[in-house]
Amino acid sequence: MIELDNLTKVFDTPKGAVVAADHISMEVPPGEICILLGPSGCGKTTTLKMINRIVKPTSGKVFIDGDDTTGMDTQTLRRNIGYVIQQIGLFPNMTIEENITIVPRLLGWDRAKYRERARELMAMIALEPDAFLKRYPSELSGGQQQRIGVARALAADPPVMLMDEPFGAIDPINRAVIQDEFLKMQQALKKTIMFVSHDIDEAIKMGDRIAVFREGKLVQYSAPDDLLAAPKDSFVESFLGEDRALKRLNLVKVRDIVTDEIGTVSPGDTLENALTRIDDFGYQNSILMVNDHRQPAGIVNRSVTRTTKGYCRDHFQAVPAMIGLDDDLRKAASLMFAHDTTWLPCVDEDGKVCGQITQRAMTRHLGARFRARQGNAQNPDIAIKE
Incomplete structure (x- = not known):
């Protein structure tokens, strides 16, 4: 559903050219969540923003469902991609219903349809429609506002969603609750999602695949279990931490x-x-x-x-x-x-x-799976596109 083909961004600065994303090539299959993971300044957010052209690529292409988005009108592109950011970005002068339905209204949906969509999404994010739709963002907690941000991104039923550290500013308890609610929604909705995170535990919990970035380059792109069992190099190994074997406990069911x-x-x-x-x-x-x-x-x-x-x-x-x-x-x-x-x-x-x-x-x-993954490290199931 999402394909990046040699996507590159070079920023011109007073000190010279800075390569923020260096020939990034990867594919995210339909209905999967791909986590972009890495230290600050590694290029993961720049890569995400090039997909909906908030940041214009220097070179390379983005394909969505096989269609090259290079010549696509920017407004049309963005209205067909859900976007959630850490700062949420709700409009303070609009009610919750107005915030959620802003894209459907821009797309010309009739009133009955978009109002019903708002109620449907409120139920999906576990907030009572009658209690919240007529309120304003300032009347909600941070966690509730973040849920509204997710609902707004889903309102026009986009096939693709981009999420930039969407739960990073929420306290750990509410973060876990919202993550769980989102995963339940994803099981039903099957959106194709690119998700920026700096939290390894969040990446393991949320991602079907994880892309590890370093200094603008894509270092490893693997399923979480493959990543933990067989990190490609010493950087990935150190970034995952010495307890990476214990992190795999989250991935195996009883x-x-x-x-x-x-x-x-x-x-x-x-x-x-x-x-x-x-x-x-x-x-x-x-x-x-x-x-x-x-x-x-x-x-x-x-x-x-x-x-x-x-x-x-x-x-x-x-x-x-x-x-x-x-x-x-x-x-x-x-x-x-x-x-x-x-x-x-x-x-x-x-x-x-x-x-x-x-x-x-x-x-x-x-132990058995760890040894098996290490033995297959030279032929990973999911490889970075060359």
Whole structure:
């Protein structure tokens, strides 16, 4: 959907020519989010702004859905590209409804259509239309204004969106909420998005692909997992940080490594039987007790089974933590550390036990994929266009 072909920008300064973007060539497939990542002054924002011609390229071309935009009228180009910036840029003298619908009105939409579109978008960004549409930007919090900025960019249903550090000025809690809401929208809308960020964690969370820039050059263009497992050079490796292996925990879901081999007992089982079941698994010091609906009901510890006689229903502790199949390994690791355990029961959407996840399985999975990615580093799945 978006293709950059040797896109270059050279600024003339009193001290001479400065190359801000140096022959950038890359493709972003339809419906994907591409994060432009790198240190300040590396050329990522300049590259983004050349797409909608806020910055005029010195040379090179931009193609959108296969069409060369070089000869396209600038106003037409921009009205078909959603644009969101960190400073939001809402018009203070306009209501929220007027801000959201400004591009549809410029495009000649009829009143009923653009007003309905505004209400639809407000629901999509989790703001009540009746409570907010007639307000002015000054009456909203920073996080709410940022959501309105996203809604405005989506109002005319553009196929392409450009986002320049859109959540950078928001506090961490609201930022995470807005990121999650945006990803939910993206699952339904499937826009093609170029997104500038300086936050590695945000890039990993939001991006289908990540483009790392340095001094105006595109250094590496990869899927997040490929980037973390096989950085192209020492610059990328240092930029990602020494904990890049841990960052990969965000990319793997529990369902990818869950095993259905989990020992369980029922409340009516004896403690002697519970000890036998614990020994069957060897590496665990407790066993999960489930009810008649196969839902977690408690934990029976090895120490109790060795010193006490009786039934599990009389000698169990509360389940310290559980994990869902769609949770990521970062959450699983956090729960394990917090509760000093090496395993967690996994439950499905009905709360029924469907398996377990262990520290050992997490380590093996990440280690195996890390070695595999490194071995394929010379032939990456996603390569920079030459």
